[in-house]
Amino acid sequence: MMCGHEYTEKVEKGEDKERSCPKCRSNSIRHLRAGAKHPAAPADDPKA
Amino acid sequence: MKIRRKARYVDPTLCNACGECAKVCPVTRPDEYQMGLSSRKAVYIPFPQAVPCSYILNMDDCLGNNPIACGKCVEVCEKQAINYDDHDRIVTRDVGAIIVAIGLDVYDPTEMDEYGYTRFDNVITSMEFERLICAGGPTAGHFVRPSDHERPKRIGFIQCVGSRNPKIGRPYCSNICCMNTVKDTLLLADHYPDVENVVFYQDIRAFGKSFEDMFQRSKEAGTRYIRGLPGDVEEDPQTHNLSVTVENTTSGRLERHDLDMLVLSVGVQPPKDLDKISGLLTLSRTSDGFFMESHPKLKPVDAPTRGVYFAGFCESPKDIKDSVCQAGAAASRSGALLNAGKIQIEAITSRIDEAACAKCGLCAAVCPFGAITWTKGSAAVVVEAACAGCGACGATCQFGAITMRHFTDDQLLAQVQATLADNPQDKIFVFACNWCSYAGGDMAGISRIQYPPTNRVVRTMCSARVSEEMMLEAFRCGAPVVLVSGCHYADCHYINANRQTVQRVQRLWDKLEKAGVRPERLQLEWISAAEGQKFAKVMRDLEVLRKTVTMEEIEHARQALKPKPRKSARKQPATAAAT
Numbered sequence: 005m006m007c008g009h010e011y012t013e014k015v016e017k018g019e020d021k022e023r024s025c026p027k028c029r030s031n032s033i034r035h036l037r038a039g040a041k042h043p044a045a046p047a048d049d050p051k052a
Numbered sequence: 053m054k055i056r057r058k059a060r061y062v063d064p065t066l067c068n069a070c071g072e073c074a075k076v077c078p079v080t081r082p083d084e085y086q087m088g089l090s091s092r093k094a095v096y097i098p099f100p101q102a103v104p105c106s107y108i109l110n111m112d113d114c115l116g117n118n119p120i121a122c123g124k125c126v127e128v129c130e131k132q133a134i135n136y137d138d139h140d141r142i143v144t145r146d147v148g149a150i151i152v153a154i155g156l157d158v159y160d161p162t163e164m165d166e167y168g169y170t171r172f173d174n175v176i177t178s179m180e181f182e183r184l185i186c187a188g189g190p191t192a193g194h195f196v197r198p199s200d201h202e203r204p205k206r207i208g209f210i211q212c213v214g215s216r217n218p219k220i221g222r223p224y225c226s227n228i229c230c231m232n233t234v235k236d237t238l239l240l241a242d243h244y245p246d247v248e249n250v251v252f253y254q255d256i257r258a259f260g261k262s263f264e265d266m267f268q269r270s271k272e273a274g275t276r277y278i279r280g281l282p283g284d285v286e287e288d289p290q291t292h293n294l295s296v297t298v299e300n301t302t303s304g305r306l307e308r309h310d311l312d313m314l315v316l317s318v319g320v321q322p323p324k325d326l327d328k329i330s331g332l333l334t335l336s337r338t339s340d341g342f343f344m345e346s347h348p349k350l351k352p353v354d355a356p357t358r359g360v361y362f363a364g365f366c367e368s369p370k371d372i373k374d375s376v377c378q379a380g381a382a383a384s385r386s387g388a389l390l391n392a393g394k395i396q397i398e399a400i401t402s403r404i405d406e407a408a409c410a411k412c413g414l415c416a417a418v419c420p421f422g423a424i425t426w427t428k429g430s431a432a433v434v435v436e437a438a439c440a441g442c443g444a445c446g447a448t449c450q451f452g453a454i455t456m457r458h459f460t461d462d463q464l465l466a467q468v469q470a471t472l473a474d475n476p477q478d479k480i481f482v483f484a485c486n487w488c489s490y491a492g493g494d495m496a497g498i499s500r501i502q503y504p505p506t507n508r509v510v511r512t513m514c515s516a517r518v519s520e521e522m523m524l525e526a527f528r529c530g531a532p533v534v535l536v537s538g539c540h541y542a543d544c545h546y547i548n549a550n551r552q553t554v555q556r557v558q559r560l561w562d563k564l565e566k567a568g569v570r571p572e573r574l575q576l577e578w579i580s581a582a583e584g585q586k587f588a589k590v591m592r593d594l595e596v597l598r599k600t601v602t603m604e605e606i607e608h609a610r611q612a613l614k615p616k617p618r619k620s621a622r623k624q625p626a627t628a629a630a631t
Contacts, residue, residue, distance in 0.1 A: 021541070022578065030575070035558070
């Protein structure tokens with residue numbers, strides 16, 4: 005989250021495992037809803 | 053504590069182990085102790101060193117006392133020790149401590165068909181090897197191969213069968229197999245100097261006292277160690293000799309080894325009754341399936357349930373020496389508990405206000421120590437002797453019915469408000485757990501690691517103590533960034549209370565998003581007591597994030613996250629509502 009990296013590893017619901025972002029090592033990994041854009045990620049659409 | 057004492061059907065006080073009963077018993081079954089390599093009767097001594105040294109009758113195998121069917125053992129027993137009417141007895145005992153030492157199960161290599169355990173007679177497991185080489189075994193210590201009862205000349209050992217293999221769901225090292233194989237090769241070299249031993253391994257873990265010396269002696273005795281696990285085993289149908297194909301990763305060549313016999317060095321696994329014991333004593337398990345200790349460094353013998361201690365394999369794979377050490381420690385710990393005559397409990401425990409309790413049982417569900425008892429329709433009750441004071445229940449209760457001694461909601465909220473009273477926009481608000489993150493901050497300090505001085509830390513015993521209300525209050529008070537920080541997953545001082553933190557923060561991220569507040573303003577990090585560097589790095593990163601938060605955003609969060617009227621467990625009387 006902090007670095008804007010989109011975590012793509014499959015996460016099974018209810019699994020008990022500590023995860024960290026491969027880019028910034030942060031543990032603050034949040035599930036993004038389908039279609040949701042991460043605020044820190046660079047915008048693809050210049051109008052967005 | 054109720055103990056089931058299983059029926060033996062032979063009175064041990066009368067039986068003198070003469071063995072006449074076994075001589076006349078017509079039933080023959082594979083001997084479990086000899087790994088099925090020899091047979092036993094329905095009435096038998098489980099193993100030569102069994103205490104008490106008396107026979108037992110296996111009723112599942114026995115033909116019964118019907119004279120037409122059998123009853124021969126009763127006829128020949130001069131002592132009249134056999135009693136078909138024996139039955140299981142329930143014994144009740146008052147105990148002050150319980151030591152769990154239920155041992156292990158050995159991995160069944162049937163599923164790893166590439167090694168041909170079920171197809172080839174001369175592929176055996178290390179446990180079967182143990183019986184064959186043992187003087188008390190089925191061959192009286194004469195090592196022969198099962199197919200033709202000839203002595204093998206070339207013997208291979210394959211390591212890590214059922215260990216360190218995530219593909220079959222066993223990623224852990226079984227700890228004992230390497231040295232067991234080293235011992236086996238030395239035994240073979242001692243008994244039969246002309247035998248050629250080849251060990252196929254991926255790593256030899258000889259880390260104990262004198263283990264490396266033993267490994268070197270095995271090599272000096274002529275055992276070849278080849279780094280690489282075989283991919284295939286074939287059998288010559290005529291001779292029943294085996295051919296093993298392996299990539300020698302040291303030389304980088306594909307090699308073929310002709311062997312007379314192959315020993316699979318099988319791993320170990322948690323015993324099958326672990327679930328049952330786990331339920332009886334409210335114990336949790338690690339991802340490997342073994343019992344989880346209270347703390348890996350500070351309480352390696354204690355179970356999370358007070359008065360329960362672990363010894364041996366059920367806690368983690370370990371060799372005899374470590375098992376004996378742990379058993380000694382468990383005995384000492386339980387002895388200290390019993391001799392004290394009283395127990396010391398935590399001063400920081402939770403207290404439930406019965407009148408405010410909504411009887412929902414959520415607190416009982418989240419308590420990692422099983423210290424809250426709750427039955428449907430009644431208020432929850434805290435067993436103070438079992439409560440460790442993590443505060444997970446207090447943070448979960450939506451009705452304000454639970455108060456944590458010394459870390460009350462009011463105290464923590466007052467700290468939040470006082471910390472953010474002046475210039476909150478310049479501050480990063482941090483909730484740090486007592487055992488890891490707070491100590492990590494101390495470590496950063498004593499290590500003279502530089503980081504921005506904008507953070508303000510409030511200590512809680514566990515990150516699970518930080519309720520949603522506390523995090524929201526920090527935003528309401530104008531905090532641009534809030535960090536909740538705790539121990540890493542395996543290190544939580546309160547078993548797994550920090551999983552509650554994760555769930556709570558994840559729920560709050562969704563709420564913040566809905567309220568139009570950037571969710572990344574709430575951060576969650578695991579920082580251990582040794583990670584001063586990480587603490588400083590997180591603070592530097594958060595400072596960058598803090599600078600991106602505008603005054604408008606802070607004001608929006610204040611308005612959007614305004615408190616709603618607190619839920620109450622008690623419905624307001626109609627008359628009161630009317631007035």
